[in-house]
Amino acid sequence: MVGSPVQLIAIPLFAAFLIPLLGKAWKELVRITPGVVILYLLYLSVDLLNYTIEHGRVVEVIAGWTPPWGIDLVFSPFSGFLATLMLFMGLLVWIYSYRYQTFEDYDDYEPTLKYYLLLMMMITASVGVVLTGDIFNLFVFIEILGITAYGLTAYYRHRDGAEASFKYLFIGSLSSTFLLLAIMIIYSQLGTLNMADIAVKAHELKPVYKITALVLFLVAFGIEAEMFPLNGWAPDAYSQAPAPVGAAFAGIVVKAGLYTVIRLIYTLFEVGGTYEYLIVMGLITMFFAEFAAFSQTKLKRMLAYSSIGQMGLVLVAFGIGKEEGVYAALFLMFNHAIIKSLLFMSGSYLVYKSKNKYISELNGVGKMMPVTSFLFALGAFAIVGFPPFAGFWSKLAVLTAAADSGMLLIIALILSISLIEVIYYLRVVNRIYFVKRDTDLGITKPTPQAMFSMLVLGAIILIVGFYPDVITGVLHKASATLLDKGSYINDVLSLSQTIN
């Protein structure tokens, strides 16, 4: 073990304050430093993940005060897996953004500095959300995540971007307020903010407090996790943000949002009916999002709705519960991160020159941009779950989990909703390859670093598709960890010191 989990937060924070000064020495450092930091953190995180898989969770105490008195970070195979995934996606997004051309003023110093600062902190905040073991600390990280996401959504400083950002800001503030109210209820009744301690004491809550807190939490976290009907901000934010940011939303931010819902339901509270609630909400989210995606005329909005639909499927998988359900859900999250990010990255280049980003402008682009189109098609086939791509195994895992629990109706619903997904993705691929080009829009070749990011993602989709074993070991371990609530509580609270 080379380092402790707190470094995953402390080092980027340190770097964030340092970068404005580094930029005064050499401007290029503003672009390079975040990448170096993320690369180091990824190394650290992979190393910690290997350690925790062998030796169990690492609980890190902050400021020397053990839980429940102080704040703690928990690096378990579950949270560690998500943190590693986020950092990996973060690294690829950074490579993709490096000298990304549509940053109209990309050699202007100020916007560049701000973009890289916000991007690095968005990744850090997502990692913080999954690592923290303290519910108020979670609130702080969600705040950081929100602020960076609003700033990046409005990065292009045009009308639509500002509108999308404002919408996001408005809903995000509502989420924060509800979250704070819920934390107040918990703290006023239990006198603790530590998640493990809350999990122990939750049964002492009077029903009215418990239900109110749960509803407030679900609304707050549901907004972050794009749960229906709280996801109105998502399509606008995804489509107005710069392309690498859209990829980061799909690969990183929404994973943090989902994590909060899962932590709430699997660890914090045990209230009857929440698992069924997840299944029902997941199915409704899927249903509406996939139909909305089907009727979209703009590429990025279609991808955004498809992303929401996928999150619905993840919620269903988590709602099935048991180890198989959680395993399937984590597998879906992993696949969604790599595949949807690839779709955003390659799709943005396919409609690069277009102002409105209509799907119809993709006609015949396959001949002009063979590699990018191929990668987009690969992503499209993978996300709808065609074998032998990565997406196939996760969809299969969801269906197996549902079948084992005897939920045949759910299998039927998932399959029929997936059919819509197949139709609209194939429609796009058909346009790319088999429809004659009817616009005179030119094309822009991806930068070499953008191409590198996309090829890496494409390679992972194929590798996981042919040898799913490379990832399933970690996923099994992670899902077992999430379900073992007793050992989570024990690991955290056994450190406790008393008033002497």
Place this chain on the structure above:
Amino acid sequence: MKKVIVLILLAVVAYYLVDVFSQIKFGENRFQGENVRDFYLDKSKNDLHVSNSVTSIVVNFRGFDTLGEVTVLFLAATALGSVLYRRKAHGEAVLFNASTIVRSGAHLLFAPILLLGAYVFIHGHLSPGGGFQGGTIIATGFLLMLLAYHDYKVSHGVLTWVESLAGLTFASLGLTGLILGKTFLENFLPIGTINDLFSGGIIPIIYIAVGFKVGAELTGVLYTMLNEKEYKKS
């Protein structure tokens, strides 16, 4: 019709929230046995030698949250700067000089306000106040000057330096604890005698850094926004 439904929904939510929160007995002794309150009060006095326990909670027990909140402010200022960024400022000024009375008054008050702000954050561990409050007081001093003189300039370069160095101080104090084999943000300096100016280990240093940072950031935000107003889109 839509509005009526929204109003009804909001009324239902408000009713339940009021109902739940009115049942919580704020300010009363609600916890028995070993609890956070007793722990914090005991450790502030005996282990940290900080007489203002609010400060010890904000900077030490929950110091990680405070580092996060400082980052929130930093990123909010960054995001604002990014959204309001203009490559070339052009247009006509809409601000005008204030009257002589306001200008002289502002000039007279500026230094005392800065002094008060510094006093508040330097004594954050002894008396009510601290970095956030002191920093805000300092920013109000600059706001006064910005309102009184329409051509008052604040150097962005200096603000960046103050902001970054203060943030780095906070983060490096935390990391030093880690490097010395303790935990992140744990105190590693002598704690001194309670109620002395030099007591509480790293706590006053962190709060002074927070004071500088908050002062510089709020000033920067105010300056950016006033400057934005100054120019009309051509």
